[in-house]
Amino acid sequence: MGMKILVIGSGAREHAIATTLLKGASVDEVTVAPGNPGMELDGIRTTHIDPSNHAALIEFMQSSGYDWALIGPEVPLIHGIVDDFHEVGLKAFGPTRAAAQVEGSKEFAKQLMARHAIPTASYRSFTDYEAAAAYVTKHGAPIVIKADGLAAGKGVTVALDVQTALGALENIFFERRFGNAGLKVVIEEFLEGQEFSLMSFVNGTEFWPMPISQDHKRAYDDDKGPNTGGMGAYSPVPQISDDTVEQAINTIVRPTVEALAEEGMPFTGILYAGLIATDEGPKVIEFNARFGDPETEVVLPLLTSDLGEGINAILNDEQPTFTWRTDATGLGVVLAADGYPDKPKKGTPVPTIPADADSHIYYAGVKNAKNPVEKKTTDSTSSTGLVSSSGRVLVYETVAPTLQDAQSKIYDTLNALDTTGFFYRHDIGAKALEAVVPDNK
Template sequence: MKVLVIGSGAREHAIAYTLLRGESVEEVTVAPGNPGMELDGIRTLSLNPSNQAALIDFVRNNDYDWVFVGPEVPLIEGIVDAFHEAGIPAFGPNKAAAQIEGSKDFAKRLMERHGIPTASYQTFEDLDSATAYVHEHGAPIVVKADGLAAGKGVTVAMDEGTAVSALEDIFVDHRFGAAGARVVIEDFLEGQEFSLMSFVSGTKFWPMPISQDHKRAYDGDKGPNTGGMGAYSPVPQIGQDVIDTAIETIVKPTVEAMAAEGTPFTGILYAGLIATADGPKVIEFNARFGDPETEVILPRLTSDLGAGIQAILDGDEPEFSWESDTTTLGVVLAADGYPTNVVKGAKVPVLPTDADSHVFYAGVKKDGDDLVASSGRVLLLEVSAADIPAAQQKVYGILDAADTTGMFYRHDIGAKALNA
């Protein structure tokens, strides 16, 4: 098969790389992709993911079998609807179903109607009423821009002043543009966070192994929220009983609710969860693979990704199997200043890898024979090992020996599992 992947980051690199690992897919093009992907024999195509007409023409003119949509923005813009109207199979939710990520208020109302466990919340459309609620409720409290904010629209405020500053960022400074037209304010939940992603087709779903992301920029969970600075899988401090409960009380009723309400979901449903003393609860839903979780989950896949997705598109039962005896761990190398004031242009080091490690590229561009940093997250280095300490030793042995001038990375990815 020939497959077009939409997107440009390390997530799409991992998807394309995994598709090519299977026997069913012989060619993958990523639009727009990045030049780092080409090191793995992946074709790239300089087309904007929002240019639906050009992408449709490319698929038709080059006999591609189906399309995998990676990022959230084209999903929420309705790219899957456009492909379907053109008679082109596409794996991802349509515009209506993608609202589960596009609007936090939509997702919270859905969970409220169907008794899906999540934090109590209120939605606001102006600064004064939101600020009054913060002072009435007290801290800690969580402030979220309602729409898409590239993983940066969430403030976990441990005091009222931080919460009010976050509200002013959204309503006064318009930091997140239209995404901040409404704000969801949630109760703070205590516990270990984890990510549970599933392949979904209507009311059927096939869960993946869980992972844990590290959102804060700096060691010890310090600094601002980012799109993610690293991840690992499995998460030994989260018991199988918690995972089973999450599948039964969160994933299953969510896909059934989406179908019952006329917005059936097909694609990857990402559940960002927290294991509280009262059981697992939803922090957020995404309508696609998480990033950086994808880069540590897909290396654990032992079946053919392309064949599994083709089966779902055909309405058949897919086969997904996973490596159970290894740990995968990934560390993001980010440009200085990320996530607020990114300094671009640093030379990207060539990292030595082997059969148990891989580099997935994100924000890079060509500068002569070199790759240089072109956005906040530059790459993710993934390793597979027997356990978390062995994975940490390997990944940091590689990164610490590299010249990462102009970039930084966290040195404690996976530490929560060791300290639990």
């Protein structure tokens, strides 16, 4: 008998996790709570339980005989869902409330790094506008402004001039754009270099790194427009040398998991290190306490081992096995609703995107149309019966022998579709093709 697993969350990340779990021989059944109707097109079960309702999730786990849960989004982790599961003897893959502070508070993460000499940008934190504005005016730009708490990936402003920085502070302190996340602000020095994401499976002081990926945060081509939750990603990242990755593992990932364990907050789950390759070596931009989105959608398709078996081993304090393709690139592009990230347009019919053995549609912000119409168009696309319900609607992902092959396949398909009411970036992966691969030093 294979395992039964509950995945908590509703987006494209959870769709990719559920799909990957079901590929493994160790897993018979996956339910996603609450999931979305796009997942159901793949035969994935969903149950309409809100991730904030820990008691209902516990009851579902117990009554359905599920083996363990994997928590996708950050909010339940920061609110202690893993602690609540442990209290009633249920297994959950994710950090405790204490360990999840590495994502829940920018200041907590910064102080942890300072105590343990983990390389990151220098910073100051402020709780009132006047002091923060005075610091920005004196320091000058470029400078980075971050709401301290959770802001769904949108609480960071890279300000290239002082005016933009002051505007970001006004948004946080006066307009309260990020609610309680903006009661405190962290202001950082601007770091120059290419960013990359390094996710690791972690169990206490042991960890197993995944292939690195690169996310594209800005809404529009050429890194223009506002920050979003991510508009696309690719893995691996050829312009980041193996030596740089090795250095990041040794100077950032290892000391961070050891620091959390040493301070009485051992981390189990996925530690996401958002890093930048500077002239002085890799430095931390941010930590997340879970799988990244949309990085997960391009990294997990490269996994050649059984994801459920690996995580189950970690939860039982055994040695897991994770193996990855090294002969291919995963690339994914987000289809977003017009108006995202500020005012995404809802209710637009979602086009059907043709998928095959090497490509996948991972759904996020979708719901069932009230009166679905099977609409045939000249380019032979048809309606999925889904409509947009939030900003990021889906991720279209493929695995191909090279980055160029992956780009061609994705963009040839997307460019042929009628995407009225949606937009996407046309340059995911372009930085890798433009970059000169640095010598391994």
